[in-house]
Each structure stands twice: as structure tokens, then as C-alpha cells.
Amino acid sequence: MGYPHKPHPKETVLLSRYFGEADARTYKGWVKRGGYAALEQARAMEPARVIDIVKESGLRGRGGAGFPTGLKWSFMPKEKKKPHYLCVNADESEPGTFKDREIMRWTPHALLEGTAIAAHAIQADVAYIYIRGEFTEPLAIMEKALTDARSAGVFGDLKIHLHRGAGAYICGEETALMNSIEGKRGNPRIKPPFPAAAGVFGMPTTINNVETLAAVPPILTKGAAWYKSLSLSSPKSTGTKLFSVCGHVQQPGNYEVTLGFPLKDLVYELCGGMRPGRTLKACIPGGSSVPILDRAETESCLLDYEGVVERGSMLGSGGVIVFDDSADMVYQIMRLARFYAHESCAQCTQCREGTAWTTKILERILAGQGKPADLDLLLDLAENMTGKTICVLSDSCAAPVVSGIKKFRSEFEEYIAGRRQPVLVA
């Protein structure tokens, strides 16, 4: 659902409160809404105090990994011997995820403010906001917002650069993003060293997701305790989160709920449920890289970091992809595998060759030429593609294949046995 629209009563609008209000995009409009007060507040504090507040709030990374934000900030050297950098990951490319886009489209100053607060906390001199290349509209809005805020002098000595990506999914991986900023091929780096020790240009760097940083200003103005109280289930998951829902629901779009919110309610109430006559079949809860949930798992899943893991998947980026009973899971999984095969950076053998091989096998199964041994082969390839490479792109390709075969094996077998009309994939 596009903006503006009235939020659903069950939503908790914190980040999305001003979505749809064009005036909120302007510097004046943002200040009128209380913007940049948090930055001023932060500037009056010691950096360590800001980090403590964010730690207390329980805020965790919204890009996918869910790492505690305050803790990540605290990894930066206390005593500054080299320039510190902040990277903002706005390369939102995970299939099924489109929340950062809306934050940048509607509340660019929320991101800029969060960026400036984080930069103060980690004593960064320079911040790079790495924006997905396809995000032309968000880029233009961010550029305008940055220019206005800069001329208003809100950033002090902090330099903020907008860096536009060139269309590679892998550049959303934090170290590939840093290589890309440096003008190098966007290949993930071996860790260690971790970014806090040697990040962009080899300097101590912190990298945060757009949504994470946009959540920082309200934490400062309203307090860590308040933010921490926003939790419906696990106390380790606090605050609100934007969920991008797409697929077979009546009202796809972004929805902001408090962590711990039932996935079932998100799908059936907020998104209006399935189309008439259709039933829910499966759901990918956290962007295309996480294991697929079947119907029972989906309907019993709580949307927080712990709840989704309990159901065998991950909260990831909060990109919820819903499949109803019309979905061909073999086809869907092939499309995911093909995406990863296309986007593999080609460094690691397992990923470069494995993602492509997996795709070929899935295409062949769809074409009605699969062999019974193919399923075990796919699972074995997936095993060899998991946990053995520099980054997790390879694991991300394997996850839906493994969960897909486990949960929807009969669909694969029908193709292999010739009981389904073959699909010729282009």
C-alpha cells in the first residue's frame, strides 16, 4: 500500500509516523516535527554516554543480522588514533525488502539525524551513505535533504557523503560495500579484521542499516527505557520494526509493528489475508535469504529475533514474502536460486559454481527432466555451500533450497515423476 494511508490500529508507528507527509521531507518540516533535537541532545553528551543509551535500549541491527547496535558501536577504538568512519548501508537489495526505501523517501532527515548521532557516538569524521543504484527517487530526496541540513549547519564538522551503488546485490554485504566505496570491485572481505579494526580505507569503521539509524533519534528523545518497553515477547527484541510484505496478500506494503508481533496477524489482519478462495501455503519471513516457513510455522510465529529462529528461520531484514496455495514452490525456489547465481561475486568456489549448478538442477526439474537423485544432490550441494565461504550469499542460496525440499518435497517429486506439467523457464 502506498503512502499516505492511515496506519492499521495494530501498528506502532514510530519510524513510519510521517510517511506520506511531503512536508516532513523538508528541513523545516522535520524541525517542526521535533527533528534534530535528538542530535543536539547527543552532542551535549560524551560519546560513550550515547553508546550506553543505545545499549540500554536493546536496539539491534535491522539489516538482517540483528547484532546489538550499542555493542557494535562500542567496538570502535575508545582512543582515536586514526580517522573513524561511519558507513550507512542503504543498499537495500534483499528480495522482498523495501523498508529503507520508504524511510529515505519520506523521512530522509530521520536517517541523517540518526547518522549524525551515530557518527558522534563513534567519533567518526566522515559518514558514507551507500544508496542502492536503482533507488533514483530516494537518492534525489536524500541529496536535497542533505544539502538543506548541511546549509543549516546541523552536522558541524561531520562530512556526510552519498555514494550511489551500481546495481550489485553483493554490495549490501558490509565489507563488499566498503570495497565499493573505495572504488574497488564489490567483493566481501575476509574477516577478521572486522570493520571496527580496519574497515573502509583500512580505518576503524562502523556500518549500520538505514532503519537502525532512523530508530536512534527517538531513543534519545524518549529514552532507552521507553524503547525497551516496546516488546511483545522476547525481552531481547525491543522496539518497532518495519516489515515489507509482498506476495499473495490482499494489501502488500510496509507495516510497522512492535517486535514480538504475531506473523499471523500481520498477514491476515494488517495485510488483509489471502485473496478470496486462497489459503496460505508458505512464507519467507526475513527476506529471500532465510529458510521458508510452512503454513503452521507461519501462523504460530512471533516476529522478533528469537521467535522466528524458534520456527526455524530468521527475522532477517523483515522482508515478508507470502505464498498462497497457487504458488509453485519449485518455481519460486528456482527463482531465488537464480537470483543468487546471478549475484554471486564469484570469489568463493562453492558460491560461484554452487549457486549456478543449483539453478541448473532446479530448472531441469521444472522442465520435467529431473531425476530422483536430484533432490539428494541439491541437499548435498546446499550442505557444501553452507558455512564454508567468505560471506553468506552462498548460505542464502542454500537456505530456501533446503527448507523448500524439506517442507514441499512432494512438489519436487511430482515434477520428477512427470505428474506436473513441465515449466520451461526462460
Added chain:
Amino acid sequence: MSDDLITLTIDGVPVSVAKGTLVIEAAKQAGVLVPHYCYHPGLPVAGVCRMCLVEIEKQPKLAVACAIQAAEGMVVNTQSAAAKSARTSVLEFLLINHPLDCPICDQAGECELQDFTFQEGRAATRYSPEYPKRFNPVEDFGPDVLYVPNRCILCTRCVRFMEDVAQEPVLNVSERGDRAYIGVHPETRLDHPWAGNVVDLCPVGSLLSKDFLHKARAWELDKSASVCTGCSQGCNVTLDTRENVVVRVRPRPNLEVNRYFICDHGRMNYRWMNRGDRIEAPLVQRGGELHATDWQDAFERVTTVLRGAGGRVVTLVSPRASTEALFFARELFRGGGLDWTGAFQVVMGEEAPLAGVPDLALRAERAPNGRGAELLGYGREYAAALAAAESAAVVLVLDEPDIPVRTAGTLIYVGTVLPERARDAHVVLPIANVAEEEGSFVNRDGRVQRYAQAKTAPGMARPAWWVFSELGAALGQGEPVGSAAEAFERVAQAIEPLRGLSYEQLGFGGRPAAVPAAV
């Protein structure tokens, strides 16, 4: 135990290594070669082939041995079921797009993909023969390098060599996923003076030397340790011979001199070793013409001349001659109140450094033993020596085929090939070239390095040190020497900076002589 050493266990073998040592290097010390492709000790770590996956106790995931530093008490298992199965899987992945054209591939027999597949690969692929393999046409990268992308395993050694060692980043990884290949910058060629090293670095048959293309199968080659004669750097090399013909020169690792690399000039500097127009027998002047004879007759002729010689004697030597030969040639004229002049000249060229390695360059001075010649008393005043030769009683020339020598005295020519100017020599003695004898050079930094014999000398040609030592003995200067080692022993006794050195001590890595390095 020193604080700088840490102890770890690899496959049950405890080893102590310096702090900061990579597990893959520590494993070598434990006698364990962890299979690998992208790792090379002379290049920055990439960690991309994922072949060197090993199990490390208390770590949840397998780790790549090339990117992990050894730690105190670490227990590494390279042969665990999980590690082996992961490597087997990497090999399977590497082979799905590999053409398996070993029968026509130059690398076959010295291919790491073959070796490790035999060692721990699957007997058969599970990749359906119906799937097409990646195909890209062969590309001409540069003067001596061809790229066969179909065989490429994208280890990126070549890319890293050009970027970090040659520091001329003309190669890259182009495209993504399984479409990836090694690209060359569209406006450049792979023509850096050290570019040929990418062929050696390539673990498979993807980067090929045009010079060596389809020349020999790896298993037909005999390998001999040698020293490059292309310049005064003294890079350690291996001469590959096939049926007594030198067919390839490759770098031999020496961390003190050339690390793992040689320049293209040195790499291509071998064809003369196979020349067919060699002097195959001693020749003596009879009736205005040179006639073949035996060594005894030739030696008698020479000793007669030398015994009767008085006054000025000039020796013109090649700076490519061994230190041993130069020594015994010098000894011939020691004493007897002779006015001896010894000189050499060095061909000069353009210097071409390898940017990423300190003190490594194709040197302007294009000869391996100028330093050795100087050490033995030969001078660089070549023009003066040539002028002196005109009125000298005896002129001895050691292997200078382009020599413009004129003399009123007696010319004795000792060489590998017979130049026109030497046709009026009194005696011509055939000698072995660097590939055909054992000997040693002193490089520009004063490092004494041995080279071994790689092929047999033609006809009756013998090492020059043998020739001069026999002549010396015939003149009553003591016993002749029977081997290059013995010859070197004599040099080391007589020449102060080499004192105490021996072939055994030199090994094939060399030792510094007690001389100041050239400026």
C-alpha cells in the same frame, strides 16, 4: 621457548612457529601440505578458492588455513571427515566448468587441479553431461601469455600478482557468478617486463606461455637448479630440459634474491644454450687453417706458447664465465714477471624493477658474473685492454664471440662458438656453456650462487675451469682439479672474500661473500 614462538598441533604433529605464521605455512613445517589454489606465499592472501578448509578444534566452522594465523595451543586437523569432504566438494565445484582437456593441456603433469583431484577428489562428477560448461574463447593477453578461460578456476593469483607485485593492475575479474573470467584492461596488454610470472603462478593450464606452448609434456622434462645469466641480479632459476635441449626457464624460489619470480628477459634468455654451431673439438693452426685435434695436442701447443711468453699478456673474459673459470684463467699468468692485464665488458640495457619486491630488478648490467670477475682482478677498462692486446705477446680470450681483438702476438681462444676473428687463433679450445657445466657466479650484491649442469656439452667441449686447471697443471702449477667443487675450494682458498665458503655450504640458495654490494 621464546616469546615470539607459538606451539600448535597439526594432524597430531606439534610444531613451533613464529607469531603471525599462517596455519597453511605452519602445516608445511609439520610436513603437511594443505591442498590450496589461491594461496601463494609471494602474494597477498585472498582466501577465495576455499580449498584449504581444515578443522580447528573448538571452532564451530571449518576454517581456511591460508587466512588464519596459528595460535598457541591450536589443534588443527586437516584430515577430519568434515575437512576432507569440504575439499572434495570444492574440487567437484571447480571441475564442473573445467573442460578436462588434460591430454592437450600444457599444464598436465604439473597441474595442481589434477594433483589434488587425484589426491582427494571424487571418482566421478555428479554434474550432468547435459548441462553446458562455461565457454569463452582463448585470449591473447600479451607478448608471451595466452589465457584459456575455460580452464580457469578464478584463484586470482594472476590478478594479485599484477596488482600487488608488479603494481601494474592490468588484469581483473570480470563479470560475476559462474560467468566470471579474468579480464585484461581493454587499452593495455599484459606486457609488463615481469608479466610471465603469471604463467608460473597459474595453478592450472589457464595462463600459458606462448614460448613453451605444446613444446613438451611436463613429465618429459628434466629439471636442474641454475642461476639466470640475463643480468647481474642472479635470480635463481630451474632449467627444464627435454632430450638435452633447454626448453624452459622458470624461477626457483630464493627469498634472499628473487623470491618466486623472474623477469621475462631472463625467462627467454635460453635459446643460445641450445646453439648448434658449437666448437666440438680443440682446434690448432696448421697451414693457415684450424684443424681439429685432441686435448693433449692442444694443451701442448698452448703450454709451449705460455712457457715462452714474456712481457705483456692480455686476458679478455666474458662476465658470463664461472668464477672458477675466471680464477684458473687468471692463475695461468700469475708470477713469472709478466705484465698481465685482465678485462671484461658488460652489455648494458634498461633496468626494469619489480615494484612490489625490494631490491629485485632486471639490472642494467646484463651479465651474471661481473662482480666475480672484479673480485678476481679483472678490470672494466676494456678499450685499454684491447689496445694493449695489439702489442701483447699472448692474448687469451675466454668466450667473447663478438670480440674485436687484433694482436701481433699469439691468440688463444677458449669458447663455445668460433667467431670469425678467432680464425687466426693459434689454438682454439672448446668449452661448455652455463647449462652444460657446474659452476658459480657472484651477483651484484656479492652473493655467491652455484648452478648445476642441465645438459651434456657437445663433442669434446669441457668446462672452462677444467681447461684452465689442466693447463695450469701442465705448466707445473700444481695438481689439476677434478670437479667444480674442488675448483671452488681453490678459489675460496685464494680469494679473501670467498674464504671459508664451499659448495656444500652454498647449497643451491647461495651465500653472501664478504664484499661490499655494488652501488
